[in-house]
Structure formats: structure tokens, C-alpha cells
Amino acid sequence: MKRFSNILFVAGSGQNESTAFKQAVNIAEINQAKLTVVGVFDDISRLKSSMPIASDLIDGIIEQKKQELQNLVNSVLDHDLQIEVKVFTGKAFINIIQEVIKFERDLLIKAIEQPIGFIETLFANTDIKILRKCPCPVWLIKTKAQEGYKEILVGIDYEPDNPENDIINQQMLTMAGSLALADFSELHIVHAWQLPHEAVLRSYRSTFTTSQVDEMVEEEKLARKKWFANTVKRSMDTLGNDASSFLKPVMHLVEGCAGEVVPELAKEIGVELVVLSTLGRSGVTGYLIGNTAETILNQIDCSVLAIKPPGFISPVKLDKE
Secondary structure (H helix, E strand, O other): OOOOOOEEEEEEOOOOHHHHHHHHHHHHHOOOEEEEEEEEEOOHHHOOOOOOOHHHHHHHHHHHHHHHHHHHHHOOOOOOOEEEEEEEEEHHHHHHHHHHHHHOOOEEEEEOOOOOOOOOOOHHHHHHHHHHHOOOHHHHHHOOOOOOOOEHHHHOOOOOOOOHHHHHHHHHHHHHHHHHHHHHHEEEEEEEEEEHHHHHHHHOOOOOOHHHHHHHHHHHHHHHHHHHHHHHHHHHHHOOOOHHHHHOOEEEEOOOOHHHHHHHHHHHHOOOOOEEEOOOOOOOOOOOOHHHHHHHHHHOOOOOEEEEEEOOOOOOOOOOO
């Protein structure tokens, strides 16, 4: 199912990124999309003031990088795509996001960088900044992952009075469904639910009895179950009867906090890709990933497809010409 038309692949993680690039080529072919490959030098500006031959040296480095990227493109011979190659100098995440904004890229794909230092986290600094500030969907691929995914997990949120939340839930579900169909993957959908303020309702200060709170919990569970089933059905209907019958998504309605439930379920199932939404308010310049999304990202060890909410505005601006 066609979803993307203008894909950007970011090269230069310093690791084996052939798996990630093959995924980018595969997605571009499925969607009949344009594919552009870019590489960025973060520290090249230091050369400009360090030696008189800096400009020649910089030109040589850029040409070498272009050739490396072209070799990466040439490594995938069985495709009919016309792939453009670009090299930038400057702050990596700024150049990348400006490229997305200027040329209206609708998907960014990148191999996950290995963090430097002693902090045990999956994502390096550049990846986190891209996740936080890039306006289009960001697909960060674990370099050691196999080509394709056997298990895909998508988590959806419950905000019945927020139409934007419903829009992004449908975006995530149909996108995850399309990817699962393309890779013949098993699709898992999770919704974590809790009775709001249950701890307070059960405290000694509350006027409610235990049985009354238990009844509230059961009512909340039934309401969420109905909403969950309807939400998933609508997304599957957009894929068509044949696709929906083939997918038969596995639904997980789990009581608990999403920041705990989603990573635990991802580990239990052994998923290779998690699809989630980063949190934000419509029309507001976005600087941070929402608390729940950040908590999930810090606990999973697999590829991630992160989607911004409608109306997200990146804090990165285009340079004035």
C-alpha cells in the first residue's frame, strides 16, 4: 500500500548500514518513491581555520564521501530506482532536518548509531535530536537486524476527546499494517490502560468501597476493550478485506502504564520493530519527545518507527538565502 513518495536515507553511522539501506531501497520500491541518500560531516568546519590548504582538503574529503555513498548505492544492484547522493558539512541533525523541510521528505530512514560513553542507551545524541525535532516519520534501524521483520509491535493511545489522537492512531496502525504485509510479518497491537486515579480511589481518604472501585475498573476495561476493537477494525478496513484477513493482528489489551507495558511486551514477543507516536500539541514548536515515548525508547532494543502528531512544527528553521 503506497504511503511514501519522497524518502531520505541518512548514511554515515560509522557502522555496517547495508541492512538499513536495503530496507530503504525496499520501501522506496514498494511505494514507487524517490530516494535520496545524504551524508553529513559534523566537524569539518574545524579544518577551515586550522590550515591554509583546508579548502582543497575539504573538497577532497567531500568527494571521497560522495564516492563512499555511491558505492553504497551501487551495492544494491537489483533495483530500478534513480537514487540521488548528497553530502553536507555542518551540524548533522540540523542539516538533515533542513533537508526534510526544504524538499518535503515524508520519511527519514537511518541506521541507529552506537552511543559513545558509558551510558547504556540504544540511541546516540544525533538520533535522539532527529527523533525530537524531525517533522516527518523517522525510521531508525538497528544495524544487526535481519532484512525484514518477523514481529512488528504498534502501541496506540486513548484520548476519546482528542481527534488528533485518533488520526495518529490510524496513521500508525495502517502504516504498521502495510509494513507487516510487505514483510509477511506478524502484527501485534498493544493498548495499555488504567483506571484514572485508581490509587487515590482506593486510598483511606476515599469514600468509595473496594467493590465500588473494582466495578469502576471493570467498566473502564470494557470501555477500553470496545474502543480498542473499533479503532483496530477501522484501520484494518482501510487495508481491505483480503489484507485484513491475512494480517489477523494480535491484540494486547494490558492493564498498566504504557511506559512499562510496551517495552515488556516488546521483549516478551521478541519484536524487531516498534511503531510509536512521539507526543506533542498541534501547532506548537516541538522540542521534546513525550515522557511516555521517551521512556519506551530508553528501554527497547530494536528498530523504531516514530511518528509525529498532526500539526507538529520543527524548531529547526531553514537558512535564509
